[in-house]
Amino acid sequence: MGSTAKERGVQAEESRGARTTIVDVAVAAGVSRQTVSNALNRPHKVAPDTLERVLREVERLRFTPHASAQQLRRQRASAFGFEVNPSGHRRLGHILDEFLVELTVSAPAHASHLLAFAPDPDDVIAGYRQTLASGLVDGFVLADTRHADPRPQWLIEHGVPFVSFGRVWDRPELTRWVDVDGHAGVLGAVRHLAASGYEQIGWLGWPSGSPVGDDRRRGWADGLAELGVTGEAPTAESVQDLDEATGAAERLLDRLGTDAAIVCASDLLALGALRAVRNHGLEPGRDVGVVGFDDTDVAAAMQLTSVHQPVAEAARTAWDLLVDPESTSAPVLLEPTLTVRASSIRETSDADSSAVLDPP
Amino acid sequence: MGSTAKERGVQAEESRGARTTIVDVAVAAGVSRQTVSNALNRPHKVAPDTLERVLREVERLRFTPHASAQQLRRQRASAFGFEVNPSGHRRLGHILDEFLVELTVSAPAHASHLLAFAPDPDDVIAGYRQTLASGLVDGFVLADTRHADPRPQWLIEHGVPFVSFGRVWDRPELTRWVDVDGHAGVLGAVRHLAASGYEQIGWLGWPSGSPVGDDRRRGWADGLAELGVTGEAPTAESVQDLDEATGAAERLLDRLGTDAAIVCASDLLALGALRAVRNHGLEPGRDVGVVGFDDTDVAAAMQLTSVHQPVAEAARTAWDLLVDPESTSAPVLLEPTLTVRASSIRETSDADSSAVLDPP
C-alpha cells in the first residue's frame, strides 16, 4: 500500500473523508486558527475584511464546530437534562411529552440542546448526580413537581442551575419556575359557562391534597363567588378512572338539576362527565355544559371544550430562565386559554366549529 | 487576595470545588493516569491488585469520566439523534412519545444516550446534516417513515449509521429496521372476535395508500379468508376525524347487520365506532364488538379492546441494531398483543377486567 503520500496529509480539505475543522477554514482563509475562532466567537475583535473572508470560508466549507471540543474547552455543555419516565399508568394528555418537544424546538435559539435521561425510580437523585457528573449537561429542566419533591432541594444545595415547569410547591419563592395559572383557567371556564347561559355550575375534581387540583378547584370556587353564588355548590371527587368519574358525574348531575354545567379538573374526568350526560339521556352542550382541562387530542376528538395550556410559551420561558438568568428572576405564571367546542355551546348553530377564547 | 497558595494546586482532591478527574484518581491510587484509563477501559491489561486498588478509588471518589473529553478523544459521541416534531395535528396515541421514552430508558445499557432535535420542517435533511456535523451524535433513530422519505437515502449515501422504527418502505431490504407486525395484530383481533361469537366482522380504516394502513387492512382480509368468508365483506374508510369516523361507522353498521364487530385501524377510528354503536341504541361489546389499534390511554379509559404495540421491546431492538451492528443484520418484525377489554366481550360477567391475550 503506497500510503505514505496520504500520510503527508497535504490533500485539499474538500477531498478528505474526515471532518472539516477550524484549521481547514484557517488555511482556506489564509489566517491562523485563533482568528477563525475569534471571527466566530468574538467578531468585534476581528478586522472587518478579515472577518468577511473567514466567514465566507466557513460558509463555503460548511464548517460546524465540533461540540465536544467546545464543551471541553469551555467547561460548559450548553445542554440541559430532562427527566423522562416510562408511562405505565400514564395520565391522559401527555402535556409533558408536548413540553419536551417544545423544549427541543426552542433549544437552538438558546444555543443549547436537550438531553433526555431516565433515572432509576428507586434513586432519582443518583440519576441527576450521574448525568451532571458526566459533564453532559449544565443543569436541568424539572417537570412534574410535587410536594416533598427531593430534587429542588438537592439541586439548590449543589448549586446546579435548574428551572421547573410547574411551581416548586414547597419553596416557590426560592427558585425559578414557569407554570400555567390553573386557577385563572378554571375561573375563565366558569365565566364562559355563565355567559353561555348555564345556571348551575358544578365541579368534578380529584381528591383534595394535590396542589395542582386544589389550585384549579379554587378557580371554580372563586368563579362562583364572582357570580354571587353562596352556600353549598355541588362538587364531586374522583381519581383517574373513567368508570369512577362517570359515576361521580352522574351523582353530581342529580344534584345540579337542569341548566347545569360541569367544570372538570382534567379531560379524563370530563370524558366521564360526557358519558354521564349521555347516560341521563341528555346532550352535552345543548343540555349540559362540560369543560375539561388540558385540551388533549381526545378533547378535540370528542368536541370537548377544554382549558388549553400554552406549552410552547412555557418551554420558551423555561429556556429564558435557564440560559439568561439575568433576564427574569421572578417566577412566571402563564395565562391559559379556553378552547371552546360543542360541549359548552347551547345553540346548535355552529356547534362543531372550534375557537380559542381568551379569558376576560 | 492571597491566592497563590491556591494556585499551586496541591489541595486534596476532595476539597476542590472543581470536578474529580482521572488524575485525582491516579494520585489517590498511586498510579499514572493512563493506568486508571486502562483499568476502566481495558481491565484485562492491568494487574489484578492494581486494578482493584484503582477501582476502589474510582468508587470512593465517585469518579465519572468527562463525556466531552472521551468523545473528543474517541471521535465518537456514543449518542444518537431522534427527530421530534411539534404536534399541531397530532394523531391519537403518541406511540412515538412512548418510543422516545423507551429509547431513553434503554440507552445506558448500550453506553449511549439520546439527543432530541427538531429539524426545520422546510429542510429536514439540513437538520440531520447539522446535528451530525456538530459531532453530537454518531447516527440516528428514525421513526414515522413514509413513502418517498428522503432521510434513508441521504443517510445511506453519507454512510451514517441509523435504524428505523417502522419499515423503510421504499427499500426494506437495504436497511436495518424494527417494526410491529400490524398485519398479524389485526389478524389476531379478527380471530379473537370470531372466537367471541361475532359473526360479521367489518373493517374501518384509512383511505388506501398509506403503507401502514394497507398492511393492517390485509390482516383483516386474511382473517376473513381464514374464517371462510368469501365475497364482499363490508369496509369503510375515514380520515382522522371523529365525526367523519362516526358517520362511516354508522354506514358500516347498517351493512353488517346483527352479531357484528368492527376492527379499526386506530383507536380514534374505534372511538367513532363506539359512538356509532351507541347512536344505534346498542351497547359496545354486548351487541357490537369493537377493536382499536395502539392501545392508547383513551382505549384504556373507554374500555376499548385494542392491539398493543410492544414499544419497549422495539426500543431495545433499535439499540441492538444500532450499537451492535454485528448482532442482527436482518430487519426485526415484532408481534403485537391484544389487550382485551369490555368492547369485545359479549358476556357481561367480567366485562370490566382487562387482560392481555397473545395472538394464537
Next chain:
DNA sequence: CTGAAAGCGCTTACAG
C-alpha cells in the same frame, strides 16, 4: 488586529 502558547480531560499506541 493577529498569532504563538497553553490547556480542557481523556485514550491510545508505544517504549521500557
Next chain:
DNA sequence: CTGAAAGCGCTTACAG
C-alpha cells in the same frame, strides 16, 4: 504490566 508522549478540536488570555 506500567507510564511518558502525543493528540482529539477548540478557546482564551497574552505577547507582539
